[in-house]
Amino acid sequence: MAWLALVVAGSLEVVWALSLKQSEGLTRLGPSVVTVVALAASLFLLAISLRSLPLGVAYAVWTGIGAVGAFVVGALRQSGSESLEPC
Numbered sequence: 001m002a003w004l005a006l007v008v009a010g011s012l013e014v015v016w017a018l019s020l021k022q023s024e025g026l027t028r029l030g031p032s033v034v035t036v037v038a039l040a041a042s043l044f045l046l047a048i049s050l051r052s053l054p055l056g057v058a059y060a061v062w063t064g065i066g067a068v069g070a071f072v073v074g075a076l077r078q079s080g081s082e083s084l085e086p087c
Helices: 004-023 027-048 056-079
Strands: none
Touching: 004 027, 004 056, 027 056
């Protein structure tokens, strides 16, 4: 149960990171609401997973899912593979 909560929490981290970008600095209501709700749910599920998982492991997995997930989804949303090339 703790691992499932952690994976869902990491996935919600991707959701709130992407919706934060879409909210244009929290100036658009819809994406701003998604950001706040996903962030709260992500932190809640992280806290649930910390009941039985060590902090270092849980935090590393949570941030890893969020960072890699946000990068992959962000790159896929761009107009092709040029988004993966260095500037």
